[in-house]
Amino acid sequence: MKALRSFWSGLKRGSLPVYALIALVFLLTPIFYTIVFSFNKSLRRNTVWNSFTFDNWTHICARQDLCSAVGNSIMISLISTLIATALGTALAIALVRYRFKFRSAVNFALFLPMATPEIVMGAGLAGLFFNAGVGPGFVPTVIAHVMFCLSFVVVTVKARVQTLDPALEEAGRDLYANPSQVFWKITFPLLLPGVLSAALLSFALSFDDFIITYFNSGSVNTFPKFIYVAAKGGVPAQANVIASSVFLLAIVIVLATQISSHFKRKRLQHVK
Amino acid sequence: MAGELSVAGADLELIDVRKDFPGFTALDDMDLHIPAGQFFALLGPSGCGKTTTLRIVAGLETPTQGRVLIGGKDITDTKPHERPVNTVFQSYALFPHMTILDNVAFGLRQRKVEDPIAKAQAALDLVELGHIGERRPQQLSGGQQQRVALARALVNRPSLLLLDEPLGALDLKLRRQMQIELKAIQMEVGLTFLHVTHDQEEAMDMADTVAVMNKGRIEQMGAPEALYDRPKTAFVSKFLGQSNLFVGKVVDSNANSVSIEVGGSKITVDKKRAEKHEGTIAIGVRPEKATFHESKPTLGADHVLIGPGEIIDIRFTGVSNQYLIEVPNVGEITVFAQNVGKSPVVELGAKVWISWKVEHSFGLRDLPDGTEDLG
Amino acid sequence: MAFAAFGSSAPTTQGQTKSGRVVLALLLPGLIYLVLFFVIPLVSLVLTSLEAPAASGKIGEYVPGVDFANYSYVVTKYWPQIARSFGFAFLATIIALLISYPLAYFIGVKVRSRPMLQRMMVTLVIAPFFISFLLRTIAWKQMLADHSPIMEWAHQVGLMSPSQSFIGSEAAVVFGLVYNFIPFMTLPLYTSLERLDIRFLEAGSDLYASPAKVFRKITLPLSMPGIISGTLLTFIPIAGDYVNASRDFLGSSNTSMIGTMVDADFLQNRNYPAASAMSVVLMGIILILVTWYVRKSGTEDLL
Numbered sequence: 001m002k003a004l005r006s007f008w009s010g011l012k013r014g015s016l017p018v019y020a021l022i023a024l025v026f027l028l029t030p031i032f033y034t035i036v037f038s039f040n041k042s043l044r045r046n047t048v049w050n051s052f053t054f055d056n057w058t059h060i061c062a063r064q065d066l067c068s069a070v071g072n073s074i075m076i077s078l079i080s081t082l083i084a085t086a087l088g089t090a091l092a093i094a095l096v097r098y099r100f101k102f103r104s105a106v107n108f109a110l111f112l113p114m115a116t117p118e119i120v121m122g123a124g125l126a127g128l129f130f131n132a133g134v135g136p137g138f139v140p141t142v143i144a145h146v147m148f149c150l151s152f153v154v155v156t157v158k159a160r161v162q163t164l165d166p167a168l169e170e171a172g173r174d175l176y177a178n179p180s181q182v183f184w185k186i187t188f189p190l191l192l193p194g195v196l197s198a199a200l201l202s203f204a205l206s207f208d209d210f211i212i213t214y215f216n217s218g219s220v221n222t223f224p225k226f227i228y229v230a231a232k233g234g235v236p237a238q239a240n241v242i243a244s245s246v247f248l249l250a251i252v253i254v255l256a257t258q259i260s261s262h263f264k265r266k267r268l269q270h271v272k
Numbered sequence: 273m274a275g276e277l278s279v280a281g282a283d284l285e286l287i288d289v290r291k292d293f294p295g296f297t298a299l300d301d302m303d304l305h306i307p308a309g310q311f312f313a314l315l316g317p318s319g320c321g322k323t324t325t326l327r328i329v330a331g332l333e334t335p336t337q338g339r340v341l342i343g344g345k346d347i348t349d350t351k352p353h354e355r356p357v358n359t360v361f362q363s364y365a366l367f368p369h370m371t372i373l374d375n376v377a378f379g380l381r382q383r384k385v386e387d388p389i390a391k392a393q394a395a396l397d398l399v400e401l402g403h404i405g406e407r408r409p410q411q412l413s414g415g416q417q418q419r420v421a422l423a424r425a426l427v428n429r430p431s432l433l434l435l436d437e438p439l440g441a442l443d444l445k446l447r448r449q450m451q452i453e454l455k456a457i458q459m460e461v462g463l464t465f466l467h468v469t470h471d472q473e474e475a476m477d478m479a480d481t482v483a484v485m486n487k488g489r490i491e492q493m494g495a496p497e498a499l500y501d502r503p504k505t506a507f508v509s510k511f512l513g514q515s516n517l518f519v520g521k522v523v524d525s526n527a528n529s530v531s532i533e534v535g536g537s538k539i540t541v542d543k544k545r546a547e548k549h550e551g552t553i554a555i556g557v558r559p560e561k562a563t564f565h566e567s568k569p570t571l572g573a574d575h576v577l578i579g580p581g582e583i584i585d586i587r588f589t590g591v592s593n594q595y596l597i598e599v600p601n602v603g604e605i606t607v608f609a610q611n612v613g614k615s616p617v618v619e620l621g622a623k624v625w626i627s628w629k630v631e632h633s634f635g636l637r638d639l640p641d642g643t644e645d646l647g
Numbered sequence: 648m649a650f651a652a653f654g655s656s657a658p659t660t661q662g663q664t665k666s667g668r669v670v671l672a673l674l675l676p677g678l679i680y681l682v683l684f685f686v687i688p689l690v691s692l693v694l695t696s697l698e699a700p701a702a703s704g705k706i707g708e709y710v711p712g713v714d715f716a717n718y719s720y721v722v723t724k725y726w727p728q729i730a731r732s733f734g735f736a737f738l739a740t741i742i743a744l745l746i747s748y749p750l751a752y753f754i755g756v757k758v759r760s761r762p763m764l765q766r767m768m769v770t771l772v773i774a775p776f777f778i779s780f781l782l783r784t785i786a787w788k789q790m791l792a793d794h795s796p797i798m799e800w801a802h803q804v805g806l807m808s809p810s811q812s813f814i815g816s817e818a819a820v821v822f823g824l825v826y827n828f829i830p831f832m833t834l835p836l837y838t839s840l841e842r843l844d845i846r847f848l849e850a851g852s853d854l855y856a857s858p859a860k861v862f863r864k865i866t867l868p869l870s871m872p873g874i875i876s877g878t879l880l881t882f883i884p885i886a887g888d889y890v891n892a893s894r895d896f897l898g899s900s901n902t903s904m905i906g907t908m909v910d911a912d913f914l915q916n917r918n919y920p921a922a923s924a925m926s927v928v929l930m931g932i933i934l935i936l937v938t939w940y941v942r943k944s945g946t947e948d949l950l
Contacts, residue, residue: 020753023746024771027829030786031778037786047789087677094673098666106678113685115879115937117887119906120926123913124688127695127923147684150677170332171365173352175379175428189369204776210890211906215913227781231895235785243779250777251770258766265762 031247038240045234056237063236069221070242076138076213076222077206080145085199087146088153089191095154096161113151121148122215129216136218144216145209149202156201160194207246281464282343282356282431283308284329289338291324291488298324299335300488306466306481308343311458313467313479317511321488322468326434329466330359342431353382358425359434363441364417366409372396372420373405379428395427396420398457415446422454426461435467439474451477472512476500484508504547506554506640515556516605517640522550529630535601537578539633546635554636560608561632564597564624571627578602579625583618597624689930696923707917717924725908725925732905733932735817736886739824740832740878746825747832747877752866755840772833784823784896788814791822815899823891828884832877839873840866875944883933905929 041053061067125144172182210224284306291299299321306312314322327333331352340348380388396402399419439447455478475482476496483493492508503509518539520532530549531540541555581599592608701708758765802809851861889906892898913922
């Protein structure tokens with residue numbers, strides 16, 4: 001009886017970690033699958049495991065159309081990230097640091113795009129371009145991507161601005177820095193982590209976007225569009241190679257910054 | 273080292289300065305003159321306008337009206353970064369993304385002063401933190417950060433150094449220690465210090481001159497001893513230490529003194545120590561200036577005598593005992609008695625008389641509820 | 648560039664014009680963008696939804712008008728899709744919340760004493776963001792396809808009858824939606840649970856509350872902001888999604904959602920008014936639901 005009870009309480013105590021582990025495995029399984037199948041010597045369709053090969057990794061551009069789609073995706077994401085981050089950072093600073101009329105209205109207006117399903121935004125923009133006589137293509141896609149990234153940038157940077165002590169900027173002014181020097185030597189370096197993570201988020205959202213792109217890109221192919229279309233007939237293993245390398249690159253960057261900041265923090269505590 | 277940092281401080285003048293915020297007036301037509309080289313403290317409760325005054329001098333707020341002069345030069349419209357003024361902020365405001373040395377050198381580099389690192393190092397040495405120049409602010413203790421903030425301001429040799437509750441975040445012991453250091457540094461460099469604080473002990477301890485502020489005005493200004501010895505308003509008498517205040521109609525007035533009557537007792541104050549000589553006035557005395565007697569003493573006209581009353585509370589605070597005595601028709605009176613072994617043995621409920629020398633009475637300009645009796 | 652013109656004060660006349668200029672310079676570019684490429688498209692969507700077919704009868708040509716026929720057309724023709732979209736969104740959001748909460752709680756509260764492990768686990772939760780969601784969905788499609796090991800096992804154990812396919816069913820679509828949106832649910836939950844002061848929980852147990860009661864009375868209310876933003880970030884995109892439901896992914900022709908119809912009407916049939924009306928219906932229902940939900944949960948300031 002006693003043994004049973006201790007077994008039960010042990011199970012209860014251990015159940016949450018076990019659950020978390022299962023949930024994480026569930027989240028990661030398709031990623032693992034995608035990476036594994038990038039090494040599959042596939043026949044026409046990359047659906048059944050055949051045999052191991054490096055060919056897909058060494059011949060990434062065997063499918064020329066795939067590589068050009070990825071190139072387009074990178075260009076679109078880079079440009080829209082740059083624009084969205086610049087516009088969003090300015091908005092975030094204004095919203096946190098200044099009191100002005102319509103401030104809550106602006107806040108609400110910036111929340112709305114996040115409450116709008118992609119299909120609505122995509123169709124709306126496509127309709128606008130259509131009515132304006134502008135065909136879908138590269139520029140409309142970039143415009144659309146900036147639009148849906150903007151709100152996320154504002155939210156991310158705003159959080160960072162809120163943690164910034166106004167006394168730091170005042171100290172800068174007190175120590176003979178003029179307004180633009182205060183911005184570049186104090187405000188900007190302190191906001192930089194927030195701005196960078198906003199830019200990363202923006203890039204990730206843009207790179208992976210399918211629905212809005214589908215409505216506005218016309219004949220311009222992107223990586224998600226390529227996969228969506230290829231899904232009908234079978235996605236080539238090279239798509240797995242590209243997705244896997246993007247994934248591994250991102251994970252390495254994230255882990256590296258985390259580990260370095262962990263040790264930095266540890267060192268700080270140590271010295272104290 | 274000190275010689276290198278020391279410069280003759282400049283005097284500061286505020287003329288008719290007013291600051292309105294939406295809904296309230298933070299500063300009400302304030303005039304102030306601080307002579308060069310003084311350690312000047314602005315003392316008051318939060319919201320009294322002392323920090324606003326400091327921010328106006330620093331240029332971080334623009335006054336609604338009035339002029340600010342430093343060394344005789346009008347700087348009212350000068351931008352903060354162009355003023356010969358530096359500030360030690362309440363939160364220290366050390367730049368977290370720079371080393372301590374870079375923090376201290378920041379102002380020097382902005383002004384393109386030669387050899388900023390060597391000068392910053394010298395300033396750090398002055399505050400005895402020369403060995404931690406390469407660390408980051410987050411790695412320092414509160415007291416160390418405070419000293420770095422001081423060095424960062426001092427190194428620029430400002431005409432005027434502003435200190436915004438610089439010791440507020442430190443614990444009591446460190447605060448007292450830093451008070452001594454700060455005072456020593458001020459004497460060493462000879463700058464004009466404008467120190468804002470709500471800690472009366474800190475202000476009294478360090479400043480040459482203390483201005484007590486309340487509701488956007490300076491209530492009284494003077495040397496700490498003078499302020500304590502002769503407060504002129506009820507607010508000052510209560511904010512700086514404790515006071516027993518008595519309110520009554522003037523019943524007796526001669527060349528040297530005025531007396532009021534309170535609950536059958538006559539309370540007298542020297543005329544030169546009273547702000548008002550007629551009508552209803554308030555007279556006060558510090559608790560440590562009063563003594564009590566277990567039997568009615570025989571005293572001359574140079575003493576005030578009240579009683580009998582009943583001891584209703586006794587507190588032991590170590591150095592002294594605090595007695596609270598309830599006197600019928602007069603009210604409660606606090607008396608501090610030194611703990612010197614021979615203190616009168618009294619118990620709760622004991623019947624006592626209270627007395628003090630007339631020369632210790634002070635007469636106020638206003639009444640304890642803050643109003644002035646116009647009748 | 649006068650960022651330094653901030654300050655807690657009300658600016659004086661001189662300061663006001665200056666800081667006013669700065670605010671405008673900061674706000675205007677973003678706001679103009681928002682109006683041009685968000686507000687105007689939404690308005691034009693509404694206008695398009697009221698257009699009537701052109702007299703020429705040519706496909707893809709319409710004239711401006713005030714024709715509500717498009718709405719009655721899409722509602723009568725596409726009500727199954729509308730019902731399915733919101734049914735799926737509702738179901739998937741609840742399941743994702745149930746799956747995510749314990750995970751977020753474990754990472755945010757239980758692992759707090761080991762910051763390195765905590766960071767690693769957060770990284771694993773957001774890891775799916777770094778790899779194409781289309782490929783991840785295809786991965787599930789292949790793993791759960793007929794004759795796949797998992798399905799063979801399910802048939803053997805009797806979880807499913809051998810004649811049934813999982814892929815193509817409504818259950819498969821909901822499964823895919825839940826999977827794809829778990830990170831969107833877990834992250835905000837984690838953020839609010841991570842901030843939760845453990846001393847509140849200890850105070851709760853100290854005051855004789857059972858663990859279940861501590862959870863219900865303290866943990867749950869304090870993590871409400873995370874629950875609200877998590878459910879919004881999940882529900883809204885799911886209602887508009889149609890990739891999971893597509894027959895090339897986890898669905899079939901019987902699982903089409905609102906998005907499927909907008910896609911078909913807009914890009915294939917070139918029936919712009921119908922596609923627009925459909926979008927307006929979707930957006931309208933979402934706005935009503937979100938407003939009601941936010942009011943009800945009393946977290947309006949969250950936005």
